[in-house]
Amino acid sequence: xxxxxxxxxxxxxxxxxxxxxxxxxxxxxxxxxxxxxxxxxxxxxxxxxxxxxxxxxxxxxxxxxxxxxxxxxxxxxxxxxxxxxxxxxxxxxxxxxxxxxxxxxxxxxxxxxxxxxxxxxxxxxxxxxxxxxxxxxxxxxxxxxxxxxxxxxxxxxxxxxxxxxxxxxxxxxxxxxxxxxxxxxxxxxxxxxxxxxxxxxxxxxxxxxxxxxxxxxxxxxxxxx
Amino acid sequence: xxxxxxxxxxxxxxxxxxxxxxxxxxxxxxxxxxxxxxxxxxxxxxxxxxxxxxxxxxxxxxxxxxxxxxxxxxxxxxxxxxxxxxxxxxxxxxxxxxxxxxxxxxxxxxxxxxxxxxxxxxxxxxxxxxxxxxxxxxxxxxxxxxxxxxxxxxxxxxxxxxxxxxxxxxxxxxxxxxxxxxxxxxxxxxxxxxxxxxxxxxxxxxxxxxxxxxxxxxxxxxxxx
DNA sequence: CGAAGAACTGAACAACTATTCACGGTCGTT
DNA sequence: AACGACCGTGAATAGTTGTTCAGTTCTTCG
Numbered sequence: 001x002x003x004x005x006x007x008x009x010x011x012x013x014x015x016x017x018x019x020x021x022x023x024x025x026x027x028x029x030x031x032x033x034x035x036x037x038x039x040x041x042x043x044x045x046x047x048x049x050x051x052x053x054x055x056x057x058x059x060x061x062x063x064x065x066x067x068x069x070x071x072x073x074x075x076x077x078x079x080x081x082x083x084x085x086x087x088x089x090x091x092x093x094x095x096x097x098x099x100x101x102x103x104x105x106x107x108x109x110x111x112x113x114x115x116x117x118x119x120x121x122x123x124x125x126x127x128x129x130x131x132x133x134x135x136x137x138x139x140x141x142x143x144x145x146x147x148x149x150x151x152x153x154x155x156x157x158x159x160x161x162x163x164x165x166x167x168x169x170x171x172x173x174x175x176x177x178x179x180x181x182x183x184x185x186x187x188x189x190x191x192x193x194x195x196x197x198x199x200x201x202x203x204x205x206x207x208x209x210x211x212x213x214x215x216x217x218x219x220x221x222x223x224x225x
Numbered sequence: 226x227x228x229x230x231x232x233x234x235x236x237x238x239x240x241x242x243x244x245x246x247x248x249x250x251x252x253x254x255x256x257x258x259x260x261x262x263x264x265x266x267x268x269x270x271x272x273x274x275x276x277x278x279x280x281x282x283x284x285x286x287x288x289x290x291x292x293x294x295x296x297x298x299x300x301x302x303x304x305x306x307x308x309x310x311x312x313x314x315x316x317x318x319x320x321x322x323x324x325x326x327x328x329x330x331x332x333x334x335x336x337x338x339x340x341x342x343x344x345x346x347x348x349x350x351x352x353x354x355x356x357x358x359x360x361x362x363x364x365x366x367x368x369x370x371x372x373x374x375x376x377x378x379x380x381x382x383x384x385x386x387x388x389x390x391x392x393x394x395x396x397x398x399x400x401x402x403x404x405x406x407x408x409x410x411x412x413x414x415x416x417x418x419x420x421x422x423x424x425x426x427x428x429x430x431x432x433x434x435x436x437x438x439x440x441x442x443x444x445x446x447x448x449x450x
Numbered sequence: 451c452g453a454a455g456a457a458c459t460g461a462a463c464a465a466c467t468a469t470t471c472a473c474g475g476t477c478g479t480t
Numbered sequence: 481a482a483c484g485a486c487c488g489t490g491a492a493t494a495g496t497t498g499t500t501c502a503g504t505t506c507t508t509c510g
Binding site for chain 2: 115116117118119123126127130131134151153154156157158160161162163164165166167168169172173174175176188191192195196198199200201204
């Protein structure tokens with residue numbers, strides 16, 4: 001009666017778990033959150049429906065973890081971009097651009113993570129996700145304020161507003177469909193970044209410069225996606 | 226076999242219809258969209274569940290009409306406020322402030338109308354609602370651009386972004402709960418209006434002036450609500 | 451008043467999916 | 481190899497609500 005999981009088994013279990021999460025992610029990216037149903041996800045992951053419940057207590061947990069995963073990726077990308085920037089204002093511009101590029105390169109998935117109706121309650125994880133990302137943006141705004149590049153303001157509120165602007169204009173239902181044209185995608189990223197920077201108080205002329213710099217790097221990622 | 230609806234009956238039918246819509250609206254305002262279920266709404270409206278289907282083909286139609294109704298009210302308020310303003314920039318500021326005040330004075334309802342998950346598909350009516358309101362804001366931005374008060378820009382994109390910023394920061398899940406303090410409410414309206422005006426290119430100093438003016442009128446509405 | 455049509459009722463129905471669980475297969479220890 | 485524990489299966493279950501409809505009540509008009 002002494003059964004211990006061998007390293008091999010542990011690895012296989014972890015792989016299954018990832019496969020299920022990946023299947024959920026793929027389903028969401030392809031057909032939206034409504035397509036993330038236990039049975040289809042299980043098929044995609046090459047397991048039976050019941051197996052999903054060996055790894056996730058409920059559908060809500062599965063989707064919550066999916067949301068957390070995607071957020072983690074995005075947060076890391078934002079930090080990377082911002083940390084690589086030469087100064088606080090550039091960092092802010094880079095952070096904003098990165099968010100824009102990310103949501104645009106995975107519009108359906110982003111929409112699913114952010115706001116698409118789901119039949120189970122995932123408000124908690126969505127809230128956590130936004131809080132983290134808004135917090136990161138707030139930090140960058142704060143740095144720019146302290147550097148004297150921006151007027152004093154409620155940075156948390158500003159960060160939240162910026163995220164709302166990005167999401168609504170790029171992945172919301174009103175967002176235009178310029179998926180066909182890479183040039184238009186870049187334009188959209190730049191326009192929205194410009195709006196965001198001006199919103200927190202960057203002067204128009206300076207903002208335009210920052211936007212061009214910030215757009216240079218992630219533009220590649222966008223084309224590649 | 227000549228049965229004709231008497232004026233009295235027509236009026237009663239219309240009243241019932243309104244009662245059902247009002248019941249739905251109340252339910253949404255009180256407990257969110259999840260509470261807008263046929264049976265409870267019917268009880269609220271003092272009719273049987275089946276009766277609801279004499280007036281609305283399906284739950285989706287009921288909710289769509291609810292969304293359209295609320296949007297109509299908001300749109301009218303925006304137009305009224307903007308038209309009463311002395312100039313294009315003031316009009317824009319007034320429009321933005323009005324949206325802010327409206328969503329804050331009915332947070333739960335606004336959230337329900339805008340983005341709260343619903344089990345039936347209402348994307349169409351939500352889209353129409355946003356399109357109308359964003360269009361109105363776009364018109365005001367355009368006017369300010371043509372008056373030379375703002376730099377040239379994609380007004381539709383800008384309007385969408387502004388709405389996103391307002392909604393996310395005031396009624397989104399990350400919005401702080403300052404329902405308790407009227408002063409903080411006014412602060413929030415002003416802060417967000419300021420962000421919005423700067424976003425489209427109003428200079429900081431001028432924007433601050435516009436915000437104070439625009440806040441003066443609707444502030445009363447907010448206190449009254 | 452009475453017949454015919456319209457409106458209303460609310461209990462029964464239907465459809466959709468998350469979740470369960472008894473069974474069979476696989477893995478680890480002795 | 482044998483045994484026990486765990487892992488995987490997928491058909492059956494269950495709970496939730498929108499929707500229907502046969503019967504009842506109300507309204508109109510000859």
